[in-house]
Amino acid sequence: MSTRANRTFFNTDSKSLARALLGQHLVRVLDGGSRLAGRIVEVEAYTGVKDRASHAFGGRRTPRNESMYAQPGTAYVYFTYGMHWCMNVVCGQIDEPVAVLIRALEPTEGLELMRLHRSAGSRQGRVLRDTDLCSGPARLCDALEIDRRLNGIDLTSDDRLFIERVRGKVGKVRTSPRIGIGNAGAWTARKLRWYLAGNPHVSGRPR
DNA sequence: ATGACGATTTACT
């Protein structure tokens, strides 16, 4: 029996939420009712207007990143590199642009649908291994069909996408600098990425 | 109107 994360769960700073999200389940319910889910095994915190690596650095506020300024529990889904979607969980307070990027899941439900979604974009007809399904921020969005339609939704009340809290031990957690951050000064090296030690679904592992 | 650039992934040498 699991319970859905409520407003209180999200109403905190991004580092705390990042750590709290590890081990929880991200659930996606498709039109038609299919349920896809995975255990969160890798996250990154984006800490606000002073964070040079954040889309909201310096108070930058545009139509694209508007949902970062919404209430805690909002989904911030953005498009990048001309072909990929990535998903964040917004936290903090209204008008405070802080969020956590979901970087990898250990798939738990709907693996075959995920494989179908992921293979659609891949040309070679190879069957993807379970560890290739959701081991990256854009991969998991592809697998779970998360795109701009879900940008700005409320994760505490929307039936298409939400977080389920799971009890039990998370295991050993490690930290590292965030991935793919260009020259962001001191913010490039800060350890704002958290992942489960040794988990094969974490991104950037050998093939 | 135009140009530069991505919180990435995949394929290929």
Add this chain to the structure above:
DNA sequence: GTAAATCGTCATA
């Protein structure tokens, strides 16, 4: 290891 793929978004004009 290196590079291509691919286009929405934003800043500049």
